[in-house]
Amino acid sequence: MARSHVSLRFLVVTAILALAPLAGGWWAWKGQGPLQQPGTVLVRKGMTLNQVADQMERDGVIRSASLFKLWARARKLQLIRGEYTINPRASLSDVAGKLRRGEIHYTNVVIPDGIQAWSLQKRLRDFVPEEVFWKLWRSPRLARTAGFPDAEDLEGLVAPATYRLHHAMEPEEVMLMLVEAFRNQVKPRLEGGPLPPYQTLILASLVEKETRLPEEQPKVAGVYLKRLRMGMRLQCDPTSLYARWASGDLRFTAPTPEDIRRPSRFNTYTVAGLPPTPIAIPGPSALEAARAPEVGKNLYFVATGLGGHAFAPTLSLHNRNVNAYRKELARQRRMAHG
Structure with a gap:
């Protein structure tokens, strides 16, 4: 009887020891990850699977680069270049799933009508470093791409639009997107004038x-x-x-x-x-x-102070409009001061 109890305990212990690696593997794959706050994984152009896995481990996104590599090779993962946002405590399974599905995070950058180089540079500073921006701004290759090879810079050679960008894009790629949009959307409208x-x-x-x-x-x-x-x-x-x-x-x-x-x-x-x-x-x-x-006949115009302009064919009429504008500004100042 005692021998049967010993045998049973031996079998239980053996089973636990056999299942322990499996349980540990499941926890490593499905358990909470090490990330304490929202994080980002950048898969840049030319990065290998090993480089991405090692970088994620160094950045504290995952605990085991080796386990990720095993999974990725078993699934024949094809990395899609892009920016991936990772939630706090995301499991290795969660991270791997985002990369497998190509869930790239984009930032919408609005380039409105009316802005010029200095304002554009500020809007793009998270994606194009300032010194790189100004170098690319004077790029003859980008001017040719826009359709005006003799242009000395890219002022005006950008289409106003909302652009979807991510931080794994190369700076030149960002600028190329802007001038290609100009070439396709704006340049055709310049013909025939x-x-x-x-x-x-x-x-x-x-x-x-x-x-x-x-x-x-x-x-x-x-x-x-x-x-x-x-x-x-x-x-x-x-x-x-x-x-x-x-x-x-x-x-x-x-x-x-x-x-x-x-x-x-x-x-x-x-x-x-x-x-x-x-x-x-x-x-x-x-x-x-x-x-x-x-x-x-109009040869002159001046603001009215009310949001529009007054046009005139002669200088005398223009001067009259200028005086009216000044009077309107004075009236507005009086109103503002009670």
Whole structure:
């Protein structure tokens, strides 16, 4: 009888010892992982399975790179380049499942109408380091990709849109996405106007920065085109601001008399013709206005102080509109001070 009890205990102990590795394996695979807070796994271009597994173990995302490698090879895992967000305490099974399913985390980056290089750089800084951005900004290869190989930089050669980016993308890949969108979506709209396509783009950028009202934009484009044909300086306030920024002064304030007088190839108060590049990303309505300007008698315009502009064919009428604008500003200041 005692012998049978000993045999039974021996069998139980043997079974426990046999099952212990299995239980340990199950816990290593399904148990809570070591991550204390949300984490990220980046599978970059060219990374091998071993590199990804070892990096996850070093970063405290998983406990065992070896176990992950065994699973990945058994499943013939094909790594999909991308950014993967991992929840706290995610199990090795959870992490492996995300990678197998290719659940890439994207960040939506909005590039709106009207912004220029310095604002664009700030919007992309999490994906394109600043020094790399400015190097790529002047890349002849990217300018060729946009469709304007003679452009000195990428100002204006970016399509306004919402871009889905992830942190495993290479900086050049991000910039390439932006200029390819321009080539496909914007460049075709530049054909058929009174100016060559790149000059149409420059004119559209001036229109974009002068007024956001679609009903006014063809009139503004018409005034500038008429001035170009007459050899008259455009005297576009936004170009004086762009000249300020190009000089390294990044104050985003209204133009000053110093800005207006600044000698610069971008400042259309001090040089004739269009600036050498666009001064912003024009939107669809500004592009259409530059392609089909409303050329009439008007040669001047000034803000009304009420959100729009007053147009005039002569300097005397323009001066009258300027006086009305100043009176409106004075009225608003009085109202603001009670």
